[in-house]
Amino acid sequence: DADVTQTPRNRITKTGKRIMLECSQTKGHDRMYWYRQDPGLGLRLIYYSFDVKDINKGEISDGYSVSRQAQAKFSLSLESAIPNQTALYFCATSSGGGADTQYFGPGTRLTVL
Amino acid sequence: GENVEQHPSTLSVQEGDSAVIKCTYSDSASNYFPWYKQELGKRPQLIIDIRSNVGEKKDQRIAVTLNKTAKHFSLHITETQPEDSAVYFCAAAKLNTDKLIFGTGTRLQVFP
Numbered sequence: 001d002a003d004v005t006q007t008p009r010n011r012i013t014k015t016g017k018r019i020m021l022e023c024s025q026t027k028g029h030d031r032m033y034w035y036r037q038d039p040g041l042g043l044r045l046i047y048y049s050f051d052v053k054d055i056n057k058g059e060i061s062d063g064y065s066v067s068r069q070a071q072a073k074f075s076l077s078l079e080s081a082i083p084n085q086t087a088l089y090f091c092a093t094s095s096g097g098g099a100d101t102q103y104f105g106p107g108t109r110l111t112v113l
Numbered sequence: 114g115e116n117v118e119q120h121p122s123t124l125s126v127q128e129g130d131s132a133v134i135k136c137t138y139s140d141s142a143s144n145y146f147p148w149y150k151q152e153l154g155k156r157p158q159l160i161i162d163i164r165s166n167v168g169e170k171k172d173q174r175i176a177v178t179l180n181k182t183a184k185h186f187s188l189h190i191t192e193t194q195p196e197d198s199a200v201y202f203c204a205a206a207k208l209n210t211d212k213l214i215f216g217t218g219t220r221l222q223v224f225p
Binding site (some may be wrong): 040041042043044045048058059090101102104105106107 | 114119122147155156157158159162202212213214215216217218
């Protein structure tokens with residue numbers, strides 16, 4: 001779905017480096033999410049935001065921070081990357097209002113050496 | 114917190130056979146249960162969902178059933194085709210939160 005984009009798509013970094021993953025959407029959705037996908041562990045929620053002034057921790061927020069710069073933009077930061085943060089990261093959006101479909105971005109594959 | 118268990122982790126079927134993937138959830142307050150399909154190298158996409166006020170929902174070759182008493186829900190795919198090969202994730206949520214808790218996924222392989 002071209003309406004949710006993520007940059008970069010692939011990133012290799014070193015332990016201790018700061019890195020930011022960015023998500024943008026043109027769907028006009030208020031709700032945005034960051035997930036992490038690891039083999040055998042499924043999708044785990046890191047942070048979510050229901051509007052620009054709302055930020056909430058998910059299941060696995062330690063070591064991550066987020067910023068909701070605008071309705072359309074939601075960034076995920078790793079302040080000091082570590083190897084076990086190597087994973088596939090997905091951003092998602094939904095319009096809210098109950099049981100709404102979440103639309104995922106294409107994912108960012110992050111490798112921390 | 115909510116926990117969602119999904120079985121099996123891998124499933125291989127012959128083309129034309131049926132496939133069933135099962136999930137259990139822990140929070141009895143959960144009332145929304147979507148299923149997402151993720152093809153290799155692609156993003157997850159919603160294929161079907163069910164709310165707790167119904168016991169079954171069908172969409173062509175796929176169906177989802179829900180047993181609220183047992184806290185089980187299942188995805189049924191009939192007449193499987195090679196393009197059904199993917200990883201399938203179940204999830205559970207409370208309607209007023211939109212916070213999905215995902216299962217660990219099932220890799221379905223359909224052999225011609």
